[in-house]
Amino acid sequence: LIRFNSSSSTENNLITINKTTYSQDEWTNISKPIFNSIGRNIHLQPCHPIGIIRDIVESHFPAFSKYSNLPPNVSVKDNFDDLGFAMDHPGRSKTDTYYINKDNVLRTHTSAHQTAAFRESDQFLITADVYRRDAIDRSHYPVFHQMEGAKLWPKHHDIENTIQCLQVSVEQPAPPFHSLSNPVQPQHSLKQVEAVVRHLKTSLEGVIADIFSKINAGEHMKVRWVETFFPFTSPSWELEVWWNDQWLELLGCGVIQQRKGEMLGWAFGLGLERIAMILFGIPDIRLFWSLDPRFLEQFQANSISVFKPYSMYPSCYKDVSFWENTSSFHENDFMELIRGIAGDLVEDVKLIDKFIHPKTHRRSFCYRINYRSMDRSLTHNQVNSLQQLVRNDLVAKLGVELR
Numbered sequence: 029l030i031r032f033n034s035s036s037s038t039e040n041n042l043i044t045i046n047k048t049t050y051s052q053d054e055w056t057n058i059s060k061p062i063f064n065s066i067g068r069n070i071h072l073q074p075c076h077p078i079g080i081i082r083d084i085v086e087s088h089f090p091a092f093s094k095y096s097n098l099p100p101n102v103s104v105k106d107n108f109d110d111l112g113f114a115m116d117h118p119g120r121s122k123t124d125t126y127y128i129n130k131d132n133v134l135r136t137h138t139s140a141h142q143t144a145a146f147r148e149s150d151q152f153l154i155t156a157d158v159y160r161r162d163a164i165d166r167s168h169y170p171v172f173h174q175m176e177g178a179k180l181w182p183k184h185h186d187i188e189n190t191i192q193c194l195q196v197s198v199e200q201p202a203p204p205f206h207s208l209s210n211p212v213q214p215q216h217s218l219k220q221v222e223a224v225v226r227h228l229k230t231s232l233e234g235v236i237a238d239i240f241s242k243i244n245a246g247e248h249m250k251v252r253w254v255e256t257f258f259p260f261t262s263p264s265w266e267l268e269v270w271w272n273d274q275w276l277e278l279l280g281c282g283v284i285q286q287r288k289g290e291m292l293g294w295a296f297g298l299g300l301e302r303i304a305m306i307l308f309g310i311p312d313i314r315l316f317w318s319l320d321p322r323f324l325e326q327f328q329a330n331s332i333s334v335f336k337p338y339s340m341y342p343s344c345y346k347d348v349s350f351w352e353n354t355s356s357f358h359e360n361d362f363m364e365l366i367r368g369i370a371g372d373l374v375e376d377v378k379l380i381d382k383f384i385h386p387k388t389h390r391r392s393f394c395y396r397i398n399y400r401s402m403d404r405s406l407t408h409n410q411v412n413s414l415q416q417l418v419r420n421d422l423v424a425k426l427g428v429e430l431r
């Protein structure tokens with residue numbers, strides 16, 4: 029059970045999020061730092077990098093309805109069932125998703141609101157904080173932001189005539205609709221789908237080209253489309269951009285699974301932190317959550333400026349090795365445990381050694397935890413006591429045997 033002191037909204041086994049009260053059960057796995065990050069709404073701040081990017085993307089879709097205030101507590105039905113996620117999809121597991129209780133989660137993506145938004149509008153953008161249990165490093169944080177875009181047309185509308193021609197150079201243009209795992213839906217004609225996909229791709233290429241031209245003016249920007257799978261779109265793609273000598277995934281998208289009668293359309297889901305890290309030169313994802321004026325005062329509404337790092341404080345590495353006692357050890361549970369203790373004082377956690385005992389088949393792990401604060405020097409005593417708490421909790425909560 030979550031028990032937070034002071035003015036917390038949890039009492040006995042109840043948890044209240046945005047005025048809805050839930051009873052906790054054996055699925056509940058929301059930690060205190062996660063609970064506390066709900067409602068920060070950094071995507072609504074016009075002078076915050078995440079808010080600035082939201083404004084740029086929104087300016088590309090002037091006629092769309094905008095939703096930016098939807099609470100993160102949603103039902104399993106909204107987040108998974110209604111979108112066609114298989115019952116054994118790994119995203120549903122407790123190790124990947126924050127459950128409020130068996131039937132409710134913190135949304136893992138903005139797609140959780142698609143069905144409800146379509147009841148009000150045929151073209152919309154949704155911006156929101158989303159929550160996923162994940163690794164700890166400079167580009168992963170358990171809360172990040174997504175923008176969902178979607179547009180529907182009556183099935184027999186002449187979509188072709190609504191496409192504006194944009195000048196973007198695409199390294200790998202639209203792959204054809206050939207994959208058995210990524211097919212055109214049987215109720216759609218190839219001609220219609222080609223028009224929808226051309227509209228989707230030119231719209232997104234336009235957004236990305238606009239964003240990247242702000243830092244890369246005049247330089248040739250390479251993007252490519254890669255086929256992928258989502259349970260709620262088909263065919264589906266990811267858009268990748270060539271950045272620092274590698275392909276970086278920015279968004280997923282596709283033709284919406286036909287759920288709404290005689291309509292046809294597209295949807296996309298764009299991650300804001302990745303773009304913001306590139307655009308503003310922000311080296312560590314934790315900085316987006318900083319309340320330090322040295323961070324916040326660097327940015328102005330509607331303008332892109334490269335982040336000037338203030339001094340880096342020293343980091344301190346601590347290793348911990350242990351045997352698992354059951355075969356149920358999951359790395360995300362360990363990450364969550366560390367976040368619960370060290371919060372934003374942990375920069376990254378890496379598995380540096382793994383060993384399987386030849387006779388007992390028990391697994392042994394060695395992890396290296398890098399502690400570093402972004403706004404002060406940590407003392408040895410502080411780091412040692414954090415590490416001691418991590419070691420204690422490993423035994424008490426994950427049932428491992430320290431080596």
Ligand code: FA5
Pocket residue numbers: 136137138139160162167168169172174176258261264277278279280281282295296297298299300301302
């Ligand atoms: C989705 O979340 C789908 N809902 C996207 C979608 C919407 C597809 C509508 C089709 C139609 P995915 O898990 O790939 O897909 O996440 C989408 C984007 O969010 C990624 O491309 C990436 O930019 C961002 N993202 C995903 N995981 C993380 C993470 N841990 N940290 C930062 N950004 C992330």
Ligand code: MG
Pocket residue numbers: 266277280
């Ligand atoms: Mg993806």
